[in-house]
Amino acid sequence: MPTFTHRIYNFNAGPAMLPTEVMEEAKDEFLNFRGTGMSVMEMSHRDKYFQSILDESISDLRELLNLPSRYAVVYFPGGATLQFSAIPFNYLQSGDSADFAVTGVWAKKAFEEAKKFYPNVKSIFNGIDSKYMELPTITDTSVNDGAKYVYITSNNTIYGTRYKTFPKLKKAPLIADMTSELLSRNLPIEDFSVLFAGAQKNIGPSGLTVVIYDKEKIPDVSHPIPNLMNFSLMEKNGSLYNTPPTYSIYIAGLVYKYLKRNGGISAMEEINERKAKKLYDALDASSLFYAPVPETFRSAMNVVFRSNKDSLDPKFLSMAEEQGFAGLKGYREVGGFRASIYNAMPEEGVDALISFIKEFERTHG
């Protein structure tokens, strides 16, 4: 196994690369946070130091997203998977239905979890027919009568697809799992009733989820909700109903400040689009590699690609690993390769990967 004395280009899909600048800052104050004599990891979640870390992180996030005041920002533990259960518990009553666009593994899991408790929920799109390489166009006419919400996965990490533009619905509120793209592009926030994201792509360490929801559109349900899934309870308690993942919140806060220093989401979006375009262009120009997803559905975060000679795949991956390009293996059910190029992947990382791909093609193609 190669050994590196420097930080490498890490294309992991998540947990993923974090900005080196943020990691260095966290390292500097790892044992002693700003003269408190303790690590953030060792602080009570009830004390003034942590409270200000939490408050600042939420106000920075609000600023980055330009969030209207009717939207609540709540930190949950447990990743997107907990929200797969929490959303139906908060938004549906017994007998209710909702519409799901099943565009990949995570959307399917969310749909199946909702269906366990609310058997009337419906799939309005099944991506399996296109091997999940296409996304639906969802309009009010796609929405079933009585659907309490429409659920989408905005970017599908595994298949490398995303909605270039988001559905604009009047018939039902829109709920989106944005785990792999929140903070990477500008969003028409007011078109969403709920959006949430596991932190481990563009936000911070795994084990933390950001949930943003429109307080005016959350229903009063009459059944019990497990406390750690209860949006209103968590919101009223300022994300401190129980001990939250404090260190993850701290790192997320450092990431928000890093984004603010670097031009915010618009600047990130510009760089991200450029990074993705370069990489897709190189793949489109290659005679050995190709990107299977149709142009209009291509993700800017997760670039899925394959080679024409499967037999070369292990060689490509082992050479990449040796040269410091980690995490390029595609998801197990998909095969091939995937380069996840979130906010923290510098443009030079993408340039270096393109050179490596070209060189591999020259010597092995």
Added chain:
Amino acid sequence: MPTFTHRIYNFNAGPAMLPTEVMEEAKDEFLNFRGTGMSVMEMSHRDKYFQSILDESISDLRELLNLPSRYAVVYFPGGATLQFSAIPFNYLQSGDSADFAVTGVWAKKAFEEAKKFYPNVKSIFNGIDSKYMELPTITDTSVNDGAKYVYITSNNTIYGTRYKTFPKLKKAPLIADMTSELLSRNLPIEDFSVLFAGAQKNIGPSGLTVVIYDKEKIPDVSHPIPNLMNFSLMEKNGSLYNTPPTYSIYIAGLVYKYLKRNGGISAMEEINERKAKKLYDALDASSLFYAPVPETFRSAMNVVFRSNKDSLDPKFLSMAEEQGFAGLKGYREVGGFRASIYNAMPEEGVDALISFIKEFERTHG
């Protein structure tokens, strides 16, 4: 606010002090874990590096607890609060009952959460009559007919009480929230059907929970369970059903190795009993301060104490803070003081606190 260039004695109840040795090790490899070129925080939970961190951590924990093979060890996100919902979902069917010993805030929350979904659960002890300063003696005769389990909180962080010996039951399985004492004392593991602990006291960062359960005693329930609460599902997936709080698992693993290097749980127990005895002895000998909990129920982890002159309390706390004794304020509903002296609090920290208490008494008593 005081500023320290060194690490202080941090008596926070949780998140709490971690061993400095562990923190230094984590800091050293914060940006580049053992030549991988990335932080543990940036690693895929599916790759070989993290898998070996996870596997080692579980086998070290098993070794520390001398765990029989029929017990599963599973990492959950979300803290003990998620288990307050998960346990009834996994262990009760509609109409079932279970018995709860309500010995403090956390036991009460667990009881109320269970009651929301299973209205037949019963309280077999209510500590409110003793202001939560006493614990019950639970035997088979205390257990209601048909109770599917008996639930206890083994150490009550807020009130500073613990079960000196644990109930030994034949009539129903015993389930224990051990958040504030797992790894601090030897346990008769086989007397428990489930024991769980939020990590933020003796194990690692907040946001992680260790659940240990007897696989032979988990019932087959017929209702749906939210995936992130489903013991068998999480176990079958080796704690990787979804993206776990990877960095917290890594720190927990370092803590286990630290414990193994330092004589394991028996050695910790000996030191912990000595630390607690010293502090209680000093309080019992004081004319200004006193420990309100009867000797037989006193916790070795959380030493609750008060002064005879309430008016001096703010002075005591501010002087303590200035001199580098953090987190001594009692829980808001209890008042007074609390020194949490988990595994990571060195004996010198307790000695220093005792000197400070004596000096304060001499000058202000």
